[in-house]
Amino acid sequence: MENKNLDLEKQISEFKNIVRKKGLKFTPQRKKIFEEILKTEGHFQIEDLVHNIKEKGINVSRATVYRTLNIMKELGFVEEVIKFKNKTIYEVSLKHHHDHLICTNCGKIIEFHEEKIEELQNKICKKYKFHPDFHRLEIFGLCHECYKELKKKKRK
Amino acid sequence: MENKNLDLEKQISEFKNIVRKKGLKFTPQRKKIFEEILKTEGHFQIEDLVHNIKEKGINVSRATVYRTLNIMKELGFVEEVIKFKNKTIYEVSLKHHHDHLICTNCGKIIEFHEEKIEELQNKICKKYKFHPDFHRLEIFGLCHECYKELKKKKRK
DNA sequence: CTTTGTGCAAAGATTTTGCATTGCG
DNA sequence: CGCAATGCAAAATCTTTGCACAAAG
Numbered sequence: 517m518e519n520k521n522l523d524l525e526k527q528i529s530e531f532k533n534i535v536r537k538k539g540l541k542f543t544p545q546r547k548k549i550f551e552e553i554l555k556t557e558g559h560f561q562i563e564d565l566v567h568n569i570k571e572k573g574i575n576v577s578r579a580t581v582y583r584t585l586n587i588m589k590e591l592g593f594v595e596e597v598i599k600f601k602n603k604t605i606y607e608v609s610l611k612h613h614h615d616h617l618i619c620t621n622c623g624k625i626i627e628f629h630e631e632k633i634e635e636l637q638n639k640i641c642k643k644y645k646f647h648p649d650f651h652r653l654e655i656f657g658l659c660h661e662c663y664k665e666l667k668k669k670k671r672k
Numbered sequence: 673m674e675n676k677n678l679d680l681e682k683q684i685s686e687f688k689n690i691v692r693k694k695g696l697k698f699t700p701q702r703k704k705i706f707e708e709i710l711k712t713e714g715h716f717q718i719e720d721l722v723h724n725i726k727e728k729g730i731n732v733s734r735a736t737v738y739r740t741l742n743i744m745k746e747l748g749f750v751e752e753v754i755k756f757k758n759k760t761i762y763e764v765s766l767k768h769h770h771d772h773l774i775c776t777n778c779g780k781i782i783e784f785h786e787e788k789i790e791e792l793q794n795k796i797c798k799k800y801k802f803h804p805d806f807h808r809l810e811i812f813g814l815c816h817e818c819y820k821e822l823k824k825k826k827r828k
Numbered sequence: 829c830t831t832t833g834t835g836c837a838a839a840g841a842t843t844t845t846g847c848a849t850t851g852c853g
Numbered sequence: 854c855g856c857a858a859t860g861c862a863a864a865a866t867c868t869t870t871g872c873a874c875a876a877a878g
Contacts, residue, residue, distance in 0.1 A: 536853090539857090540857075540858090541851085541852050541853070541856090541857060541858065542852080542853095543851080543852070543857095543858060543859080545858080545859070546858090562842085562843085563841095563842085575859095575860090576859090576860095577859070577860050577861070578843090578860095579843090579844080579845085579859075579860065579862095580858080580859060580860075582842090582843060582844070583844090583858080584858095586844095603841095603842085604842085604843095617796070617797065617800055617804075619802075620805060626800050628796050628799075630792055630796055632788075632792055633789055633792050636786055636788055636789050636792070637789070637809075637811055640773070640786055640811075641773065641811065641813070643784075644773055644782050644784065644815075644816075645816035645819075646773045646775075646782065646811070646813055646814070646815055646816065647813045647814040647815075647816075647819045648773075648811050648812070648813035649776060649812050649813040649814070650811075650812055650813075651809065651810060651811040651812060652808065652809070652810050652812075653793075653807070653808070653809045653810075654807060654808050654809075655793055655796075655797065655802070655804050655806075655807040656804070656805050656806055656807060656808075657797070657802055657803045657804035657805040658802070658803040658805070659802055659803075660800075660801035660802065660803075663801075692878085695831095695832090696832075696833090697831090697832055697833065697876085697877050697878070698877080698878095699832090699833060699834080699876080699877070701833080701834070702833090718867085718868090719866095731834095731835090732834090732835095733834065733835045733836070734835095734868090735834075735835065735836075735837095735868090735869080735870085736833080738867090738868060738869070739833080739834085739869085740833095742869095759866095759867085760867085760868095
């Protein structure tokens with residue numbers, strides 16, 4: 517628990533330094549948004565963020581949330597990872613790269629990383645003389661729980 | 673050329689039959705939209721479609737284009753494949769499955785298919801007891817031409 | 829003739845932006 | 854103090870929808 521708080525402070529401090537190094541300002545709003553993002557399990561949607569912040573009676577406007585996220589994206593603290601049903605899902609980029617299994621029924625996101633897939637991708641890029649920057653691999657389908665549930669319903 | 677027109681008619685006819693089989697109506701608008709989609713090189717954006725149709729003086733409203741695309745998606749004639757910069761890119765699903773290299777500079781889309789990646793994906797799904805439906809693999813970066821061009825500019 | 833489709837305009841949803849004001853550094 | 858950030862509301866995008874009318878089957 518204490519450990520966690522130390523981590524949190526360390527990350528916020530790092531964020532502060534990087535923001536300032538870029539000639540930007542470290543405002544209470546940016547701090548708050550960053551804290552809220554760290555509290556998520558790694559993935560979040562903007563509207564959830566806005567909602568969570570509003571709920572706690574903290575004054576950060578939607579515009580600021582959007583603007584801050586764009587800055588964080590540029591600074592590499594978050595990534596736009598998934599677009600599904602016209603919603604953008606962001607991801608906190610504190611871990612190493614991974615891809616996603618997305619349940620189209622319950623919305624659950626499972627992360628995975630398969631080095632061999634990354635290698636094959638590089639091979640393909642070479643073949644097409646393509647210079648990759650980043651990629652997204654999203655597998656949509658049903659998680660085990662939803663699959664079982666839907667199979668049960670079908671039987672009835 | 674003649675061959676191509678035969679193909680076209682055959683595909684339109686198939687579309688007509690499937691639409692009717694579903695109890696839906698085969699209207700001139702739906703025919704027109706389908707024809708325009710077939711004319712693309714496999715990928716298109718809704719607004720381009722609307723624009724192309726409008727330009728030819730054909731009367732199909734934006735609402736009808738959106739509604740028709742949703743139907744075509746359900747019927748499997750098109751797929752939503754890429755979300756980039758808040759734009760949805762559709763793909764005509766007449767070819768076998770493939771993935772995409774997307775140039776973030778010029779927007780060019782290169783298609784590829786790598787069976788080994790598909791196999792690895794299946795392996796991963798099994799590991800997580802996930803039941804895949806479809807997937808998207810998008811590699812963003814620079815195509816060879818843009819890479820060369822941007823390198824040249826940087827030097828100056 | 830019934831039911832579905834269309835066009836239009838309005839409404840929704842998501843994201844960006846202009847401008848006056850605030851506040852960090 | 855100067856410049857960047859904020860909040861607000863308006864606007865810009867993209868997409869869906871209600872309703873009256875048209876047309877397919």
